[in-house]
Amino acid sequence: MKPLLLLTSLFAVISTLTAQQKPLPSYAPSRNEMLTRYKVADQRDSLARRTAFKLSVTPNWSGPSAFWYRNAMPDSQSEYLYVDPVKNIKRPLFDAAKMAAAISSVQGKAAEANRLPIRNAYLYPDGKKLAISLGRTFFDVDLSTYATTKIDSLPVDKTDYPSLTRVAGRWQRNRSARTSPDNQWNVSVKDNNIYLEPVGGGPAVQYTNDGTSALPYGDITWSPDGKYLIAYKIKRVVDKPVYYVLTSVPGTTRGEMKERPYKQPGDDFSTYEMFLIKVVDKAVVKVKTDIIDFFDAPKINWNKGDNDHFMFERVDRGHQRFRIIEVNAVDGSTRNIVDEQTSTFIYEQRIFTYYLPETSEILWVTEKDGWRHIYLVDAKNATIKNVVTKGEWVVRSVDSVDVKKREIWFQASGMNKGEDPYFLHYYRIGFDGKNMVTLTKPGFNHRITWSPDKQYFVDTYSTVDQAPVSVLGRVSDGKQLMELEKADISKHVAAGFRLPEPFHAKGRDGVTDIWGIICRPSDFDPKKRYPIIENIYAGPQDAFVPKSFSAFGEMQSMAELGFIVVQIDGMGTANRSKAFHDVCWKNLADAGFPDRIAWMRAMAAKYPQADTTRVGLYGTSAGGQNSLGGLLFHPMWYKAAVSACGCHDNRVDKQWWNEQWMGYPIGKHYDEQSNITNAHKLKGKLLLIVGEADTNVPPESTYRVADALIKAKKTFDFLAVPGMGHSDGGPYGRAKKRDFFVKSLLGVDPPDRNTDELATED
Incomplete structure (x- = not known):
């Protein structure tokens, strides 16, 4: 090749590589374009609810295995199907035209066969009759003649299937019975002590005499044979209250103060000292176990055919030890059947x-x-x-x-x-x-x-x-x-809706896969770069990225305004290995941020349309804590955040949730990871939202952040919603959230709803 030609070819290659590496131009809509986007987004929100059908089957069982279900069809039409698994058949539940005629005759107005006004129904096990609900009236319909009979209410299937036992709730309490299983005695507590009186009548017999008003006996249960009573000397703790004010109660001129008991991390629990009482000789035996000072009196599990032994479960405060303890009712001795201990936490709700x-x-x-x-x-x-x-x-x-x-x-x-x-x-x-x-x-x-x-x-x-x-x-x-x-999502696809994309990339360790989803605008332009908004919730109690199909969601709705919206499950969330979960231990401020940032970097490497210089995040509750935490602890990555009703300080929020992950006793790590303590570090743009009637996370959690920001002379936006409970601010809050990101990440003034013509969000 000649030198000049070689040089020309080399310049061509360099030019091509330079062009490939040059960032795409940023998506920067005009205000008029943005106003149009708002209108289109609102229209698409409404349209999305009417473009996908037959998304699930909800079986209404009739007898042990047969069932019927309803399909919602286009144009508000319905169809009703019957399935017999034994015969492996599926057919219409009834003749729609005949059912329409029967309904028309009883309600006095015409019913359409494809739009029957049936709100609920019950198919009798023999399949010959269908009970239907038409508003507040109920009828039996004979499916052979379509003759109708008015009835008082829909029947309820009370058939019992004893072979299979449903697993009970985690902390199911004992059901205290007054009368002994052998029907000999009634138990009661009088003057803080235990008394038994014969069922057939006779004087009450006092069995304990050391109960006091400070330590009364209570929570009494019988052994299956009536030989023993299990009872506790209880030191009751009254939980301290939290308060909120309803500022805008209709028909009043003053705010209304509300209070309710609310246990916060570090608060005391009622304590239970376990005793066994032998009915035959009135002997009171203290069970050889420490006083229970965490949770309530435990559920008792008696051994079958051996009424001298029972088991109960015990969780030590701090969530690092779980035991199943067996008690010998004869002498009160105990032994551990299960004794699990860990250096991090045991997630009892998943045991x-x-x-x-x-x-x-x-x-x-x-x-x-x-x-x-x-x-x-x-x-x-x-x-x-x-x-x-x-x-x-x-x-x-x-x-x-x-x-x-x-x-x-x-x-x-x-x-x-x-x-x-x-x-x-x-x-x-x-x-x-x-x-x-x-x-x-x-x-x-x-x-x-x-x-x-x-x-x-x-x-x-x-x-x-x-x-x-x-x-x-x-x-x-x-x-x-x-x-x-x-x-059937044909109308959904034809309308131009984009489906989310599952995406995974390596986390902070370069080894573990982190999973999330990506939502793009329906008119996504691959030649433009869009700001990224992360929908964050890093609560360790579960994982949160959607895994099932949905025709509509806020993430896609927000993407329509000109964003790439993502959701990610980082380390510290549940449903993976214990090591994956343990990252949250005494470390809620971490919130999986190193994994989230690595995931977004990988996304941007694959999709250059993702603009990593304009990243925002939003969240509610624990997500509200996380979203503000993104600005406080990772300001080089996150530039704007909307934080709704956040549990900003783990000492202010509910005891059970925060001690589960942050541990007990309350140490300096609680203070070090507090958004309130770290509020002075704020960089970027922030919108705080709080409902004044939040009964989940006390509203003062957000107000204390606002107070700290004001004292640090920081700039931020604040929205308190009168009468609103624990939420993202409702329709108004969601509208303000969209406006905030449009202004802070796209640099465009959002609609002025006092002057701009804009469809009102539902």
Whole structure:
């Protein structure tokens, strides 16, 4: 090649590379264009609700397995279908024309066959009659003749299916009975002490005499055979109140003060000292366990056929020790059946325990091996009998237990390699950890509804960018019997709506995948760079990025104004490994920010349309704490934030949530991570929103931030919404949030709703 030609070619290559590296021009709309965007966004919000159909199947069970459901169709039309899983048939629930005629005759006005005014219905188990609700009137309709009979109300199915036991709530309390199980005695507390009196009549017998007004006896329960009473000497603590003022109560000229009890981190709990009382000889035995000073009196689980032993669960304050303790009722001695301890936290709300008194076993869900799994415990020998589930994946929930078949029905995520580790799947497994049956297909997020007899299920599955499909399945082998519905989103796509994009990238460690979604404007121009807005909620109690299809959402609505809107689950949130979750421990200010920033950098590397010089974030509650935290602790990345009803200081917010993650006792780390303490660091633009009637996070949490910002001479915007509870400010707050980002990230004056012609947001 000649030198001149070579030089020319080299310059061409350099020019091409330079052009490729040159940033895209920033999206910078004019004000008129912005006003048009607002109008279009409002129109699209309304349109989105009318462009997608058959998004799910909600079965209304009739008998053990048959069901009917309603489909919402275009133009406000409906159809009603009947499914018999045993016969594997699907057909119309009724003749729509005949039903319309029957309804017309009883309501005195014409009913359309494709728009029947049926608000609710009950199909009788024999399938011959349908009870329907027409407003406040109810009728039985004979499905062979369509003759109608007025009835008082819709029937309720009270059939019991005893084989399967639903898992009870985590902290279910004892149900105290006054009369003993053997029907011999009635128990009562008089003058702070325990008395028994014969059921058939006779003088009351005093069983304790050391109860006082400061330490009365209470929370009394019977043993199953009536031989023992379990009772507590209780030191009651009255929770201190928090206050708020309703400023704009109609018909008044003064604000109205409200108060309610509210336990904050560090506040005392009532204490319970456990005693056993032997009915036969009035002996009072102190149980050899420390006074319970955290939570309430525990639920008692008596051993079957052995009424001299029972178990209860105990959580130590600070959430670092969980025990299942067995008590010998004869002498009050105790031993630990389970004793789990950790250097970080135990998330008690995700512990599942199921007692099997007939076999002296316990099903126990724990993260002790670094992942949440099910174990079978031998309660007699206080040992783990066997591991039921294991692997680098997470048991998310236990649906029910079949004691007869010794099977567990559970939900899990992360088992399928190569898919989003948050996708929820359903499984059935034996107590011995064998014969696991997978009931859901890979690649989707699932939601199952079981038939009452647990022989069949309806599964609706989707992803954020794949429309839902609803199928009928069989529990015994997980086989799909029929496709019930496939969502119709043709109008949604034809209208130009963009679906969110799932996206994952490496987190702060360069190894762990962080997952999120990306929403772009429907008229997205790949030759422009758009500001990024992050919808943040880093509460450690769960994970929050959507995994299922939705035709409408605030993120897409906000994107329509000219933003790329993202949501991310960073380290410190739940539903991954224990190590992933532990990042939040005494470290809520972290909020996964290093992972979020790394994720957005990776997104911008792949999609140069993402402008990392204009990044905002918004959130509510814990998300409100996080959004302000982004400006305080990462001002080089985040430039604007909207913070709604944030729990800005973990000493001000509710006790149970904050001590769970920040620990106990209250240490200096609470102060060091407070948005109030760090308010003087504010850089960037901030809008604070608070509802004056917030009963979740005390409003003073936000007011104290405002006070600290004022004292630090910082500039910020503030919106207090009269009468509003715990929210993002409602429709007005959401409108102000959009306006704030339009001004702060796009540099355009938002609509002046006093003068500009603009559709009013619902």
